[in-house]
Amino acid sequence: MTSMDDPADSSHEKAEEFKLLANEAFKAHKFSQAIELYSQAIELNPQSAVYWANRALAHTKLEEYGSAIQDATKAIEVDPRYSKGYYRRGAAYLAMGKFKDALKDFQQLKKICPNDPDATKKLKECEKAVLKLRFEEAIGVHESERQSVADSIDFHTIEVEPQYTGARIEGEVVSLEFVKKMMDDFKNQKCLHKRYACQIVLQAREMLRAMPSLVDITVSNGHQFTVCGDVHGQFYDLLNIFELNGLPSEENPYLFNGDFVDRGSFSLEVILTLFAFKCMSPSAIYLSRGNHESKSMNKIYGFEGEVKSKLSEIFVELFAEVFCCLPLAHVLNEKVFVVHGGLFSVDGVKLSDIRAIDRFCEPPEEGLMCELLWSDPQPHPGRGPSKRGVGLSFGEDVTKRFLQENNLDLVVRSHEVKDEGYEIEHGGRLITVFSAPNYCDQMGNKGAFIRFKAPDMKPDIVSFSAVPHPDVKPMAYASNFLRMFS
Structure with a gap:
């Protein structure tokens, strides 16, 4: 049997087609449509970390940070070395104000891409945000004692x-x-x-x-x-x-x-x-x-x-x-x-x-x-x-x-x-x-x-x-x- 007849191959090809359509929709700022198309690609091939991470980004654009975190986590499960999974999840955590969770993801990103200047820059920014937060928490006054x-x-x-x-x-x-x-x-x-x-x-x-x-x-x-x-x-x-x-x-x-x-x-x-x-x-x-x-x-x-x-x-x-x-x-x-x-x-x-x-x-x-x-x-x-x-x-x-x-x-x-x-x-x-x-x-x-x-x-x-x-x-x-x- 030739590989062309392999149903797995043809479903993977179809999945790629959906991904390309989804990318087009994303570029046109049609984010809901992009999510639907990425979902169809995922159904045909759930073992592609790229599809999950791309859908995570589309969710981020619609401020659906909870869904973005779920999808990025899925991308990481499929491929623990896939840097964009950590990147997307870290970005979604940041958008929700969960700086400490974000920091863990950017530290992981830095481990996977030690020479990537972008990863280094984002990790530094995230560290700064967490330090600032810890400082504010340390000097913060409890709501009930705060002077108006x-x-x-x-x-x-x-x-x-x-x-x-x-x-x-x-x-x-x-x-x-x-x-x-x-x-x-x-x-x-x-x-x-x-x-x-x-x-x-x-x-x-x-x-x-x-x-x-x-x-x-x-x-x-x-x-x-x-x-x-x-x-x-x-x-x-x-x-x-x-x-x-x-x-x-x-x-x-x-x-x-x-x-x-x-x-x-x-x-x-x-x-x-x-x-x-x-x-x-x-x-x-x-x-x-x-x-x-x-x-x-x-x-x-x-x-x-x-x-x-x-x-x-x-x-x-x-x-x-x-x-x-x-x-x-x-x-x-x-x-x-x-x-x-x-x-x-x-x-x-x-x-x-x-x-x-x-x-x-x-x-x-x-x-x-x-x-x-x-x-x-x-x-x-x-x-x-x-x-x-x-x-x-x-x-x-x-x-x-x-x-x-x-x-x-x-x-x-x-x-x-x-x-x-x-x-x-x-x-x-x-x-x-x-x-x-x-x-x-x-x-x-x-x-x-x-x-x-x-x-x-x-x-x-x-x-x-x-x-x-x-x-x-x-x-x-x-x-x-x-x-x-x-």
Whole structure:
């Protein structure tokens, strides 16, 4: 029998074809498609470490770090000398902020490729990150003993130099005139004075701190209410949302559903604009916490670096404190449940359980608060592990039960890039909305927002495309080692 007739050979050839198609899809930034094609290659030939490692990279591009780690681990099992397996897994651990796990992989990589300058460089960066982390842990104060930065700052004492020509807050009140001038300055890449930045953040903190963990919103008959998803530091796209749908006001209220910052390099402009509208008119804008409103994410994905660069170190702490005051979820007219991530690993969670969460902390690694911020829907029923490595995946049955038990009609969530800016799933009971078009300047997706009009509160979804922005790349302020991988 010739080798041509060997079924193993022909399936390996077919697998190679799938791999080449997958590589093409990957190059075109069609990462979900690439994953499907790599999966077909793996089915035909699970003994190729390359296929597993390539699929791991595609998962990384979709921020599915949990799946990336699983695939890279599989590549290493298939071929313990395959350097890219350690490389991909180390990169995914870094992206999750698991520096110590990443360090082990880069040490292994260095053993396999002792003369590779790239491996050496990445190991050094990783060692630096772990040392810094150990140092911070050593000098760190326990949450309960830490003094509040916000309580120690009086913005009145910050001098405004006579040559400052930017937006100014007269007295204590943030006016619409001020917000418009500030947005215009931001549009022209001018900074807001530290005094006013401080005033906005402190006033926003007071308002957010007084709110419950689950906020009930009433939309009166004939009025509309707009829900936006992740904006991720894409300030020029935020301005475009306001162009398309009007500025936030009591007559035109908005809810921004988390992930205001990180990745996009105009995160400070975004968060100061949203906070300023909150100060101007508390019922014009509602803000929900996302998984990126946290210290560990901000350290890696750019917000911390951006705040240090545009304001100062003390503001990093100040924002971290205010992010801990953000509510976790909202209910519109007792019908629509809006949350950044998704639902829970246990049945029977009531709205009263969410109201009872003590949210004034960094997001924990498990439990209700973690799941609200991190979970994702899945197409099949039941529950499964999260592709992200945090939270979980939940099916249509979970959504249906949660809505029935709480007498609700719809779940609206964000947290995931969608080609059209939104996706309707779970038999129409769940909508994902994402408001950062052409995410990270490379995904080619549209953004969307949802308008609800009382009394029927049916979702009216508007998609929009990205607008140009100044030539500052996404992740420009991200941590060194993460930039090395992007």
